[in-house]
Amino acid sequence: AQSVTQPDIHITVSEGASLELRCNYSYGATPYLFWYVQSPGQGLQLLLKYFSGDTLVQGIKGFEAEFKRSQSSFNLRKPSVHWSDAAEYFCAVGESGGWGKFQFGAGTQVVVTP
């Protein structure tokens, strides 16, 4: 069974600074990896996804993530955060077989200060 760890429960970052959110996964086969963002009181929006190919993936809102198989990681980055990036971020791993069952991490809450 797959599992996902997001080591940081809460991160505070200044507006304009860079942001990196960590995600480690455990899965026996090649995983399908996702990052979702959830603004307060809202549903989940897909930021980016990795299925195969180039290990550096570009997403929406200026986010990117890098898949590192050797480290079982899929960290999310943004060079310069905006106040609107304050939200909760979830990493998820999907099965590459069957119906694509998802396992979510516990989430990282990002606070952006002026």
Place this chain on the structure above:
Amino acid sequence: NAGVTQTPKFQVLKTGQSMTLQCAQDMNHEYMSWYRQDPGMGLRLIHYSVGAGITDQGEVPNGYNVSRSTTEDFPLRLLSAAPSQTSVYFCASRGGQTNSYEQYFGPGTRLTVT
């Protein structure tokens, strides 16, 4: 396309009451699932369906029933509500293509059981 819709947005129940959370999608997706979101625990899978007439249990199925009589609809029934079922519930769907494993989420239903 409306995507994935959920009703109601908010609900308050008394312990022991039953109710049905509605979920519908208009993308002709085969796969649908229900998650609950609790603080610090990410999203946990309750039940899922791989097509009309086919459902299975996820990680936390106790106290919930589902059925899938049509491709579009996937209602979640709480048989006898308990305070432990206070949570935010998300419905999700995805297509059957192997290159579209991403899930699309509804806006959520916030349920409080008193």
